[in-house]
Amino acid sequence: xxNISYKHFTLGVEEEYMVLDPKxxxxxxxxxxxxxxGQKIIKDKVKAEMHQAVVEVGTDICADVDEAFIDVxxxxxxxxxxxxxxxxxxxxxxxxxxxxxxxxMITEHVRYNEIVNELQEAARSNLIFGLHVxxxxxxxxMAIHIANAARYFLPHIYALSTNSPFWEGRKTGYKSFRTxxxxxxxxxxxPDFFESIEAYDNYVKLLIKTNCIDNAKKIWWDLRxxxxxxxxxxxxxxxxxxxxxxxxxxxLFQAICAKLYKxxxxxxxxIIYPRNLVNENKWRASRYGIEGSMIDFxxxxxxxxxxxxxxxLDFVSDVVPHLGSQHYISHVxxxxxxxxxxxxxLKVYEETGSLxxxxxxxxENFLAGL
Numbered sequence: 001x002x003n004i005s006y007k008h009f010t011l012g013v014e015e016e017y018m019v020l021d022p023k024x025x026x027x028x029x030x031x032x033x034x035x036x037x038g039q040k041i042i043k044d045k046v047k048a049e050m051h052q053a054v055v056e057v058g059t060d061i062c063a064d065v066d067e068a069f070i071d072v073x074x075x076x077x078x079x080x081x082x083x084x085x086x087x088x089x090x091x092x093x094x095x096x097x098x099x100x101x102x103x104x105m106i107t108e109h110v111r112y113n114e115i116v117n118e119l120q121e122a123a124r125s126n127l128i129f130g131l132h133v134x135x136x137x138x139x140x141x142m143a144i145h146i147a148n149a150a151r152y153f154l155p156h157i158y159a160l161s162t163n164s165p166f167w168e169g170r171k172t173g174y175k176s177f178r179t180x181x182x183x184x185x186x187x188x189x190x191p192d193f194f195e196s197i198e199a200y201d202n203y204v205k206l207l208i209k210t211n212c213i214d215n216a217k218k219i220w221w222d223l224r225x226x227x228x229x230x231x232x233x234x235x236x237x238x239x240x241x242x243x244x245x246x247x248x249x250x251x252l253f254q255a256i257c258a259k260l261y262k263x264x265x266x267x268x269x270x271i272i273y274p275r276n277l278v279n280e281n282k283w284r285a286s287r288y289g290i291e292g293s294m295i296d297f298x299x300x301x302x303x304x305x306x307x308x309x310x311x312x313l314d315f316v317s318d319v320v321p322h323l324g325s326q327h328y329i330s331h332v333x334x335x336x337x338x339x340x341x342x343x344x345x346l347k348v349y350e351e352t353g354s355l356x357x358x359x360x361x362x363x364e365n366f367l368a369g370l
Contacts, residue, residue: 004265006322009258010136011068011250012231014058015239016049016129017079017366018096020089025359027053027096027127028088029105037082045075050112051127052105055079055090061136065254065325069247073370076243080367091362093341094129094164094178094238097355101127101168122184129239130178131161133250134231135257143225144197146260147232149270151190153256154222154236155281155294156312159305160332161237161249162289163341169355175289175342178238179282182220187213190275190282191221200225222282232257236282241341242368244331251328255316262319273297289340306336 021028029052038046038055047056057079059071083090104127106112116123137143162175174180182188194200204216204227213219216227222236234253240246260270281294290309293302313332320326339347348361 004262004322006258006319007063008136008138009254009261009323011062011065011254012059012134012136013062013068013072013246013250014056014132014134015072015075015092015246016131017055017057017076017090017092017239018129019053019055019083020091020359020363022087022089025098025356027099027104029053030086030088031105032107033086034079034082034088034090037086038079041082042075042078046079048107048109050107050115050123051101052107053096053099053127054129064323065247065251065328068250069243069328072246073243076367077370089363091359091366092129092163092239092241093345093362094162094176095167095181096127097166097345097349097358097362098169099127101125119185126181126185128164128178128181130235131237131239131246131249133234133237133253134226134229135234135254137230137232137257138261140197140225140230142261142264143230143232144194144200145264146257147191147223147225148193148272149260150223150232150234150253150256151193151275151278152270152273152297153312154190154234155278155285156305156309157234157249157252157256158222158236158238158282159285159288159290159294160252160309160335160340161240161245162285162343163238163241163345165342165346166349166355166358171346171349174287175291175340176238176286179236179286185220187218188220189222190278191224192275193272197225238341241344241362241365244328244369245335245341248328248331248335251320251323251325252312252316252332254323255320255325255329256312258319258323259316271298289342290336291343309336 032048057075062068164178167177296303
């Protein structure tokens with residue numbers, strides 16, 4: 001068999017941070033001052049988001065996970081330092097534990113005004129913080145093939161990222177309530193299977209032609225073939241609390257894409273499961289994180305989620321050395337041992353009974369390990 005080049009599986013990472021008032025631990029609408037100052041240092045790698053209390057950052061195209069780690073770490077340190085100079089805090093959590101969206105201001109921008117005008121309260125209440133990982137693809141044809149198969153693994157990695165157990169001062173009972181908030185948007189969730197890249201492009205053209213959307217970026221699925229770049233973009237995860245967790249999740253998405261590519265080059269295909277079945281596992285991941293069980297559709301039985309995650313590590317183990325990502329993939333064991341961001345937030349709340357203490361914990365871990 002010909003040697004496979006894994007060089008095109010580049011990475012791009014986008015993170016959304018919450019801006020906090022250090023005195024009250026509430027979200028702080030700050031008129032995008034962090035963005036203005038940030039652009040002087042890191043240019044267009046920092047962007048305003050729809051809500052003023054959100055700052056979005058994005059890495060350059062990274063050749064491997066080590067580059068991605070350095071880039072994300074630099075972005076977090078830069079934003080944290082700017083925030084400090086402005087007497088603000090930043091933190092990484094899928095939702096804020098107790099702030100209410102009604103008291104947060106929308107960023108003045110034509111695009112955001114259009115979204116709010118169309119989606120109304122669904123948009124105004126969409127005060128959530130996610131992680132998006134782009135994995136580079138050889139071609140868009142290969143991208144749609146990999147996206148179709150990768151849908152199956154979304155719940156497993158989502159479970160590892162869960163980091164939003166609270167909403168508006170309430171313990172929701174979910175490990176990730178963020179997706180419950182986002183579900184109010186159209187064109188979200190697990191996408192359908194697409195026969196070919198042409199079928200996907202025709203779907204997008206139809207939506208544009210019928211005024212459902214004005215561009216393909218308004219398709220907000222849990223993963224999508226990016227409309228403008230040769231990437232598969234994974235959008236399902238909560239923003240993890242630490243850089244180490246972010247890069248571990250990015251490494252897993254990269255490894256899954258590389259493994260599915262390898263199978264394809266060997267004329268082997270990973271079985272394609274329908275969206276409604278994958279959705280069952282996504283709901284379980286949202287509710288229980290890594291603590292529950294998921295369905296193994298091959299065996300048609302419930303299996304402990306941790307066991308399925310270990311099976312996923314076995315599945316990608318032959319491509320990980322080629323990607324140079326073993327040291328990050330290994331961190332999955334630590335997440336399974338110590339719990340996800342959601343588990344740690346809940347532990348602080350159980351110990352203190354204080355949601356501001358949970359916010360302090362989130363803030364204190366923003367630069368953990370750097």
